[in-house]
Amino acid sequence: MDDVRDMAHLSDEALVALVARSDEVALAELYDRHGATAYGLARRVLRDAALAEDAVQEAFLAIWRGAERFVPEKARASTWILTLVHRRAVDLVRREERRRADVLDESRDTGAEPSAADSAWLRFERERVQAALRRLPDHQRETLELAYYGGFTQSELAERLGRPLGTIKSQMFAALGTLREILESAERESWQTT
Amino acid sequence: MANDLIHELTAGYALHALDPQDESEYVEHLATCERCRAELAAFQETAGALALAVDPVEPPPALRARILSTARAERPNVVPLRPRWARPRTLAAVAAVAACAVVGLGVWNAVLHSQLSASRSALQAVGIKGANGSLVVGADGQATLVVTGLHRARTGKTYEAWVIQNGVPQSAALFDGGSTSVVRLGPRVPKGAIVAVTVERAGGVTKPTTTPIVVSARV
Numbered sequence: 273m274d275d276v277r278d279m280a281h282l283s284d285e286a287l288v289a290l291v292a293r294s295d296e297v298a299l300a301e302l303y304d305r306h307g308a309t310a311y312g313l314a315r316r317v318l319r320d321a322a323l324a325e326d327a328v329q330e331a332f333l334a335i336w337r338g339a340e341r342f343v344p345e346k347a348r349a350s351t352w353i354l355t356l357v358h359r360r361a362v363d364l365v366r367r368e369e370r371r372r373a374d375v376l377d378e379s380r381d382t383g384a385e386p387s388a389a390d391s392a393w394l395r396f397e398r399e400r401v402q403a404a405l406r407r408l409p410d411h412q413r414e415t416l417e418l419a420y421y422g423g424f425t426q427s428e429l430a431e432r433l434g435r436p437l438g439t440i441k442s443q444m445f446a447a448l449g450t451l452r453e454i455l456e457s458a459e460r461e462s463w464q465t466t
Numbered sequence: 467m468a469n470d471l472i473h474e475l476t477a478g479y480a481l482h483a484l485d486p487q488d489e490s491e492y493v494e495h496l497a498t499c500e501r502c503r504a505e506l507a508a509f510q511e512t513a514g515a516l517a518l519a520v521d522p523v524e525p526p527p528a529l530r531a532r533i534l535s536t537a538r539a540e541r542p543n544v545v546p547l548r549p550r551w552a553r554p555r556t557l558a559a560v561a562a563v564a565a566c567a568v569v570g571l572g573v574w575n576a577v578l579h580s581q582l583s584a585s586r587s588a589l590q591a592v593g594i595k596g597a598n599g600s601l602v603v604g605a606d607g608q609a610t611l612v613v614t615g616l617h618r619a620r621t622g623k624t625y626e627a628w629v630i631q632n633g634v635p636q637s638a639a640l641f642d643g644g645s646t647s648v649v650r651l652g653p654r655v656p657k658g659a660i661v662a663v664t665v666e667r668a669g670g671v672t673k674p675t676t677t678p679i680v681v682s683a684r685v
Binding site: 308328350449 | 471474475476477478480481482483484485488507508509510511512513514515516517518519520521522523524525526529530532533534536537538540624639640642652668669670672
């Protein structure tokens with residue numbers, strides 16, 4: 273239990289491989305790296321500290337139980353982890369029916385302490401993604417944010433926004449595609465200027 | 467659903483925003499569509515970026531402790547892929563007997579034989595319905611489920627084992643199926659309980675959502 277092996281030099285993917293061999297220290301290291309992002313995301317979706325803890329706990333235990341099924345060629349480990357957290361949080365918000373009236377109003381979740389572990393890299397990433405989101409047309413951004421942070425399904429969005437379901441599906445596809453292009457081109461630019 | 471329409475569901479799937487019917491159609495489609503698999507991988511990276519747009523929040527320290535202690539209390543659940551030396555002897559013995567029940571008396575058996583003899587007498591084999599195999603339970607309730615002939619779980623799906631006591635299911639393990647599955651169950655299996663297997667969404671669920679495809683006799 274007091275195993276304090278230093279794993280700071282290992283990639284997330286290497287840590288997941290160790291977790292697949294039941295290495296608890298590797299699980300702790302993954303949690304220390306991604307726990308604050310995971311918890312921030314879960315709180316944003318669930319707007320409830322206790323439920324957000326449940327979502328994060330279930331996600332990390334799913335990582336513990338399922339790490340051997342992670343395929344590093346198919347995705348980054350951090351993406352896999354945050355995808356699990358997001359799905360748990362959305363499943364919980366749907367089950368709890370604690371909605372979601374003002375999902376775009378972040379100020380409703382009070383009592384959230386900003387993370388001390390907020391690294392320069394995370395801040396850079398956050399600003400980059402927020403800037404990319406601002407470049408989306410309003411209706412596309414709205415569709416993405418309500419789906420991802422609000423946990424609304426496509427048919428719920430159709431009802432809420434008063435648009436046909438087929439339109440919502442197309443808009444969501446276009447919105448995520450546009451966001452992907454913006455993020456990728458921003459990445460290329462930042463490489464070219466450095 | 468027309469092919470280009472189903473292709474469009476890739477974004478909704480990456481955002482976990484599909485309605486249940488669309489989700490199961492899409493997951494089925496994914497198994498046969500290389501293009502959608504490639505696009506989904508890219509879209510999942512983009513959806514993951516949306517997670518990074520949120521301000522991180524320091525979780526309470528108790529959460530870290532709870533996750534790590536729960537993980538420690540659970541035993542690894544897929545026997546052949548795990549380092550055997552990491553486990554207590556009786557667990558290895560339960561797993562080995564279970565494996566030998568299916569694999570037959572081969573080299574593996576010979577290697578593990580010495581570990582078995584001490585606790586063999588305490589093991590109980592329980593029949594299962596729905597597939598070939600058996601449930602092997604140690605005197606202390608630690609159990610391993612051995613199943614042969616289950617198809618590999620489809621992309622996006624998993625097999626989930628449950629320990630059901632007094633009608634209350636408790637999640638016991640996730641596994642992928644394939645030719646032979648040797649599945650260590652997390653919770654102990656008490657007298658009077660049964661073990662069942664359902665098909666669930668990848669990553670598992672906390673309560674069964676489908677009818678069991680495998681059910682054991684009562685322990």
